[in-house]
Amino acid sequence: MERKEFVEACLRFLKESRNYSSLDDEILRKSITFVLSSEMPLMKKLDKVKSTRSKFFKEVLSKAKARLRKQALVYFPSEAKSPSLKERKEIPEPVLNEISRINPRRFVDLGCGLNPLFFPYSRFSVERYLAIDINKQIVKKANDFFQSKGIQGEAVAADIKAFNFDEVFDVAFLFKLLDLVDDSGHKKAEMIFTALKAKMIIISFPTKTLSGKSMTFSRRTWVEKMLSRLKHQFKIIETENEVFYVVSFLGRAN
Ligand SMILES: C[S@@+](CC[C@H](N)C(=O)[O-])C[C@H]1O[C@@H](n2cnc3c(N)ncnc32)[C@H](O)[C@@H]1O
Incomplete structure (x- = not known):
């Protein structure tokens, strides 16, 4: 798969998911390209990817999601398990x-x-x-x-x-x-x-x-x-x- 085609396919998957669809395409794209660029071993596998069912595709997608969650870009406090992300309900x-x-x-x-x-x-x-x-x-x-x-x-x-x-x-x-x-x-x-x-x-x-x-x-x-x-x-x-x-x-x- 070409890099651009790969990124757009990942983007479509993210957009289909309720948690990620409220973010702009550019933010989602950034997260995918960040994962691709920061992990050289992943980059090397890119041309071997034939479809979105490949293990590699799923790996990049899940890393992109993890990055978005870590940045709290996918943030719904009432659903958050961690006290660091949960809303405080009031200012002290x-x-x-x-x-x-x-x-x-x-x-x-x-x-x-x-x-x-x-x-x-x-x-x-x-x-x-x-x-x-x-x-x-x-x-x-x-x-x-x-x-x-x-x-x-x-x-x-x-x-x-x-x-x-x-x-x-x-x-x-x-x-x-x-x-x-x-x-x-x-x-x-x-x-x-x-x-x-x-x-x-x-x-x-x-x-x-x-x-x-x-x-x-x-x-x-x-x-x-x-x-x-x-x-x-x-x-x-x-x-x-x-x-x-x-x-x-x-x-x-x-
Ligand atoms: C950990 S939550 C904190 C929310 C709130 N300020 C609080 O104290 O409960 C981080 C919030 O920042 C937003 N956020 C993260 N990066 C952002 C950015 N670059 N620009 C605007 N909002 C951002 C997230 O969507 C999320 O709602």
Whole structure:
């Protein structure tokens, strides 16, 4: 099989599956080509593949699916088995207290998942809640929710790596997202963080592994080093399953 034909055949299989059909073709293609390119032994077998029933085809397909799940691109929290992917249902009180300090009205929630469904809107005078997620199913759920509750919210399906961050916000949430945006290193994560215009940015990470075990070192040293290098003050709040970095910089958004 030609590489292109192979990729398109894999793509068709992914599109037929409910869990993957809500992702853009380009994202699915990327995952397939990543598996092909990162594994030379797989590449060598490509010309021997005659049909989609071949063992090799199935192997690539399952690796592409695993990659999408690992990036949490195929993400349905209520179905998630791992506490690191399950929704938290509420933002912890100490984090909400930090948010309250700046009396915010404009929120942006990146890689929102189902977070918009659990946000305590009544605690704040919300003028705008922009929720961004790459998964169209999640975006639809959030928009349906905003509409049914009359919340000034908007959910947008987009890849935050290619998002235009011109709008200014009071608070930006980067909950359980930054681990997922880079294949190696933290360049894209830093690019997203520095592009955001907000008075307060809250970054969080799961502190449990996919199998549910507590991580030996739950804090993310790379974030702490990045924030110190960029000369930002931050506060750490740890809960049972998550670590939050609250970075406030009044002035940056102006
Ligand atoms: C682990 S979940 C966290 C969800 C939510 N922020 C929370 O804390 O419960 C990661 C979310 O980020 C989304 N996501 C992953 N990569 C993304 C990207 N490049 N652009 C936009 N959303 C992304 C996934 O679809 C998923 O909903």
